[in-house]
Amino acid sequence: xxxxxxxxxxxxxxxxxxxxxxxxxxxxxxxxxxxxxxxxxxxxxxxxxxxxxxxxxxxxxxxxxxxxxxxxxxxxxxxxxxxxxxxxxxxxxxxxxxxxxxxxxxxxxxxxxxxxxxxxxxxxxxxxxxxxxxxxxxxxxxxxxxxxxxxxxxxxxxxxxxxxxxxxxxxxxxxxxxxxxxxxxxxxxxxxxxxxxxxxxxxxxxxxxxxxxxxxxxxxxxxxxxxxxxxxxxxxxxxxxxxxxxxxxxxxxxxxxxxxxxxxxxxxxxxxxxxxxxxxxxxxxxxxxxxxxxxxxxxxxxxxxxxxxxxxxxxxxxxxxxxxxxxxxxxxxxxxxxxxxxxxxxxxxxxxxxxxxxxxxxxxxxxxxxxxxxxxxxxxxxxxxxxxxxxxxxxxxxxxxxxxxxxxxxxxxxxxxxxxxxxxxxxxxxxxxxxxxxxxxxxxxxxxxxxxxxxxxxxxxxxxxxxxxxxxxxxxxxxxxxxxxxxxxx
Amino acid sequence: xxxxxxxxxxxxxxxxxxxxxxxxxxxxxxxxxxxxxxxxxxxxxxxxxxxxxxxxxxxxxxxxxxxxxxxxxxxxxxxxxxxxxxxxxxxxxxxxxxxxxxxxxxxxxxxxxxxxxxxxxxxxxxxxxxxxxxxxxxxxxxxxxxxxxxxxxxxxxxxxxxxxxxxxxxxxxxxxxxxxxxxxxxxxxxxxxxxxxxxxxxxxxxxxxxxxxxxxxxxxxxxxxxxxxxxxxxxxxxxxxxxxxxxxxxxxxxxxxxxxxxxxxxxxxxxxxxxxxxxxxxxxxxxxxxxxxxxxxxxxxxxxxxxxxxxxxxxxxxxxxxxxxxxxxxxxxxxxxxxxxxxxxxxxxxxxxxxxxxxxxxxxxxxxxxxxxxxxxxxxxxxxxxxxxxxxxxxxxxxxxxxxxxxxxxxxxxxxxxxxxxxxxxxxxxxxxxxxxxxxxxxxxxxxxxxx
Numbered sequence: 001x002x003x004x005x006x007x008x009x010x011x012x013x014x015x016x017x018x019x020x021x022x023x024x025x026x027x028x029x030x031x032x033x034x035x036x037x038x039x040x041x042x043x044x045x046x047x048x049x050x051x052x053x054x055x056x057x058x059x060x061x062x063x064x065x066x067x068x069x070x071x072x073x074x075x076x077x078x079x080x081x082x083x084x085x086x087x088x089x090x091x092x093x094x095x096x097x098x099x100x101x102x103x104x105x106x107x108x109x110x111x112x113x114x115x116x117x118x119x120x121x122x123x124x125x126x127x128x129x130x131x132x133x134x135x136x137x138x139x140x141x142x143x144x145x146x147x148x149x150x151x152x153x154x155x156x157x158x159x160x161x162x163x164x165x166x167x168x169x170x171x172x173x174x175x176x177x178x179x180x181x182x183x184x185x186x187x188x189x190x191x192x193x194x195x196x197x198x199x200x201x202x203x204x205x206x207x208x209x210x211x212x213x214x215x216x217x218x219x220x221x222x223x224x225x226x227x228x229x230x231x232x233x234x235x236x237x238x239x240x241x242x243x244x245x246x247x248x249x250x251x252x253x254x255x256x257x258x259x260x261x262x263x264x265x266x267x268x269x270x271x272x273x274x275x276x277x278x279x280x281x282x283x284x285x286x287x288x289x290x291x292x293x294x295x296x297x298x299x300x301x302x303x304x305x306x307x308x309x310x311x312x313x314x315x316x317x318x319x320x321x322x323x324x325x326x327x328x329x330x331x332x333x334x335x336x337x338x339x340x341x342x343x344x345x346x347x348x349x350x351x352x353x354x355x356x357x358x359x360x361x362x363x364x365x366x367x368x369x370x371x372x373x374x375x376x377x378x379x380x381x382x383x384x385x386x387x388x389x390x391x392x393x394x395x396x397x398x399x400x401x402x403x404x405x406x407x408x409x410x411x412x413x414x415x416x417x418x419x420x421x422x423x424x425x426x427x428x429x430x431x432x433x434x435x436x437x438x439x440x441x442x443x444x445x446x447x448x449x450x451x452x453x454x455x456x457x458x459x460x461x462x463x464x465x466x467x468x469x470x471x472x473x474x475x476x477x478x479x480x481x482x483x484x485x486x487x488x489x490x
Numbered sequence: 491x492x493x494x495x496x497x498x499x500x501x502x503x504x505x506x507x508x509x510x511x512x513x514x515x516x517x518x519x520x521x522x523x524x525x526x527x528x529x530x531x532x533x534x535x536x537x538x539x540x541x542x543x544x545x546x547x548x549x550x551x552x553x554x555x556x557x558x559x560x561x562x563x564x565x566x567x568x569x570x571x572x573x574x575x576x577x578x579x580x581x582x583x584x585x586x587x588x589x590x591x592x593x594x595x596x597x598x599x600x601x602x603x604x605x606x607x608x609x610x611x612x613x614x615x616x617x618x619x620x621x622x623x624x625x626x627x628x629x630x631x632x633x634x635x636x637x638x639x640x641x642x643x644x645x646x647x648x649x650x651x652x653x654x655x656x657x658x659x660x661x662x663x664x665x666x667x668x669x670x671x672x673x674x675x676x677x678x679x680x681x682x683x684x685x686x687x688x689x690x691x692x693x694x695x696x697x698x699x700x701x702x703x704x705x706x707x708x709x710x711x712x713x714x715x716x717x718x719x720x721x722x723x724x725x726x727x728x729x730x731x732x733x734x735x736x737x738x739x740x741x742x743x744x745x746x747x748x749x750x751x752x753x754x755x756x757x758x759x760x761x762x763x764x765x766x767x768x769x770x771x772x773x774x775x776x777x778x779x780x781x782x783x784x785x786x787x788x789x790x791x792x793x794x795x796x797x798x799x800x801x802x803x804x805x806x807x808x809x810x811x812x813x814x815x816x817x818x819x820x821x822x823x824x825x826x827x828x829x830x831x832x833x834x835x836x837x838x839x840x841x842x843x844x845x846x847x848x849x850x851x852x853x854x855x856x857x858x859x860x861x862x863x864x865x866x867x868x869x870x871x872x873x874x875x876x877x878x879x880x881x882x883x884x885x886x887x888x889x890x891x892x893x894x895x896x897x898x899x900x901x902x903x904x905x906x907x908x909x910x911x912x913x914x915x916x917x918x919x920x921x922x923x924x925x926x927x928x929x930x931x932x933x934x935x936x937x938x939x940x941x942x
Contacts, residue, residue, distance in 0.1 A: 001726055001727065001729075001859075001865065001868050001869070001872075002859075002860045002868075003729065004725050004726045004729045005726055005856050005859050005860055005868070005872050006856070006860070007725075008722050008725060008726060008856070008872065008876065009852060009853065009856045012849070012852050012876075012879050012880075012883075013849060013852075015883050015887075016845050016846075016848065016849050016883070018887075018892055019841075019845050019883065019886050019887060019890060019892065020838070020841070020842045020845055022887075022890035022891065022892045023784065023833055023838055023841045023842065023845075023890050024838045025890075026781050026784040026785055026833075026890060026891075027784045027785060027787040027788055027789070027833050027837060027838045027841070028788060028789060028838060030785070031784075031785040031786075031787075031788060032785075034781055034782055034784075034785035035782075035785050035786070037766065037782070039766065039778055039782075040778075040782045040785075041805070041819070042782055042783075042786060042798050042819065045798060045801070045802065045805050045819070046798055048802075048805075049802055075802075076802060076805075
């Protein structure tokens with residue numbers, strides 16, 4: 001009877017092997033799918049038992065904080081946003097029912113105190129419950145307030161559809177000082193999933209963070225990119241002379257200056273100062289598609305901004321085909337050079353991207369990686385992470401940047417932006433007014449700028465959606481100058 | 491080294507496990523459990539040493555690893571129960587005292603297990619009656635559609651746990667006598683080896699009893715465990731794989747008919763096949779939570795007492811029963827689902843280690859069967875080992891969704907009186923068989939006198 005006993009044992013070992021195999025299937029191989037299963041409430045419950053870190057602005061205003069709901073053995077924490085709609089963008093929300101967005105989502109690991117195995121063992125031995133790190137943003141609450149109010153004012157003045165965006169960056173560090181999106185929403189309200197769905201369905205899309213999620217034709221602000229490419233490639237100088245008459249055949253189709261204004265043979269400084277379309281379209285054609293693409297890439301076009309928001313809350317800028325795909329060839333370089341395009345490639349940029357363009361010129365041609373994070377501190381107050389400015393790319397030479405700065409300063413002194421002031425300091429800027437619908441007269445006004453011109457502390461981009469019969473300088477300009485004034489004064 | 495000294499040494503890992511486990515749980519949950527609870531571990535270790543001393547005196551040749559391996563299982567169970575609710579660990583430690591007492595009583599009272607052969611029909615009758623008891627009015631009780639327990643006043647008792655011992659003893663005895671007839675007098679019908687009906691009759695009764703359990707008790711897990719042990723013994727006795735295949739086919743036909751006729755069994759099977767079905771039968775929550783708990787485990791687990799178990803604040807249901815019967819995200823974490831909790835906190839490695847202990851107990855038990863000199867001892871050791879191992883397989887297999895989830899306890903690990911006590915008796919019988927099997931034939935130094 002011994003042989004069957006041995007065989008029986010072999011069979012049992014086989015069965016036990018199956019048990020271990022199935023266990024590893026659930027615990028390792030299928031674990032992620034099980035954790036994502038909508039019926040699995042574990043991740044959700046666990047996230048609620050951790051006290052999320054506080055989010056503050058650079059000037060010390062609390063934007064998001066957690067408070068315990070029931071003081072039992074294991075309290076549940078709920079998020080509260082004391083500033084209401086002011087920071088709905090870009091801070092976002094974090095709630096059980098509707099999930100997370102914005103910085104709340106991007107910095108979730110830090111805010112929930114997810115740390116390496118070793119330090120969590122130490123914390124356990126010290127009987128410290130898991131708690132999140134506090135995040136200090138680079139954003140300036142006062143300037144954010146100014147930006148939001150100025151945008152809302154611009155809306156009412158211009159009779160626009162009520163939407164717009166402002167981004168302000170510190171050129172030398174990439175620190176985002178302002179990111180405002182109008183219309184906004186109160187993150188406290190989206191805790192209720194009914195309200196969330198209602199907001200999500202509204203036609204003016206208050207849940208969309210326009211600075212990073214919306215792309216618009218940049219109009220003449222694109223000429224800064226074109227001028228940088230022209231000067232830095234060595235093909236042109238600020239004194240290069242071309243004809244400014246209107247219309248001219250660009251890509252085989254007549255192109256007009258704004259109001260069909262006629263200019264004679266002019267240099268680039270004059271062309272930028274007066275925003276001459278035909279001049280820059282010719283520059284774009286001479287540089288060609290490849291050079292234009294090369295410089296757009298250096299500025300950060302064709303890929304998501306590196307600002308550290310969730311990937312699906314950002315979009316890349318650049319010429320896009322009618323199917324919405326970014327294209328690197330086949331587009332009309334003359335029209336893309338002035339922020340327009342056609343079916344083969346319509347230039348579309350996000351407000352954040354255009355703020356990066358202004359910041360690059362301001363920072364001697366070096367683009368700093370944009371960031372929201374000033375500092376992260378653990379619950380004991382120790383600094384875990386501190387803003388460490390990183391170069392994203394060298395876009396142009398220092399000399400090109402200096403020449404461009406001079407040209408852009410001319411714009412605010414004797415060009416399209418005359419009349420705008422930033423508390424008496426000289427500043428550099430470029431207006432833009434992209435035609436959205438020639439029949440209704442709907443435009444997309446833009447203004448990008450930095451100040452002070454000789455020692456830039458802030459770079460800004462502003463745009464207003466679908467504004468009938470209005471222009472960059474009169475609608476977007478004042479918003480930008482108020483934000484710069486606030487940041488320079490503070 | 492003498493077997494008993496090896497046994498004592500092998501108890502050291504048990505002591506380390508209990509001490510380390512209790513300390514780890516205590517560190518994590520010190521805010522919620524009293525310092526006094528740490529002594530439950532010491533209490534358990536004292537029982538282990540006591541049982542060891544008793545074995546040293548009464549069964550000096552018994553297998554030295556069987557008891558420490560069972561002790562290891564009990565230690566893991568105790569640590570997990572301490573982690574779930576410290577009161578459970580105290581109760582379980584007390585149950586171990588009773589179980590150890592019964593082990594001692596069994597060894598003292600039975601003295602020579604061969605006498606069990608004489609009472610085999612009485613034992614079989616007791617076994618069948620025990621199985622039917624849960625359906626008796628007045629003392630029977632129904633849980634989740636199955637009749638598993640009988641209530642005797644304050645005591646609730648699962649008779650299937652004791653019945654499994656009775657059935658194994660009966661089968662070992664019966665097959666010892668008929669094995670030659672069953673294997674030699676067989677005829678071949680249509681290419682299949684068929685045993686003579688006269689001798690096979692009582693075995694059909696066992697098959698019938700298993701089916702009856704399905705119909706009457708509605709306990710799929712127990713009947714699977716019984717039937718697997720029965721086929722294992724039949725195979726060991728006759729060496730005929732064809733009987734096993736025939737028996738397995740009969741069981742599956744019976745189970746399939748049951749599954750289509752009894753809604754309770756059908757639901758269990760549906761839940762097993764499609765645990766996440768949108769409009770599946772009610773009761774899928776347990777296997778879902780079982781899988782979710784394991785998914786949190788990974789390779790190394792989240793650490794003792796670190797996984798989510800007690801539902802916090804607003805997530806907790808309104809409870810009449812105390813935790814963990816209510817308010818646990820993982821249903822029945824101390825009984826049916828204890829393996830899922832172990833995987834969640836100790837990972838795949840923890841789960842595999844536990845399965846390995848059962849495999850090692852299997853190795854020692856079957857080795858006892860191989861070493862035993864007479865047929866009854868061989869069959870008894872093999873049968874007891876098989877029923878023990880299959881019980882572990884049935885519940886772990888259910889928790890990991892290899893087979894439908896049923897309410898069988900995980901031997902020595904799950905919380906529960908009937909299970910611990912009957913498995914202690916099973917261990918006592920195995921130790922007695924191994925003491926006889928390993929007794930030196932020619933005593934080395936006592937001039938031919940073999941100590942009793």
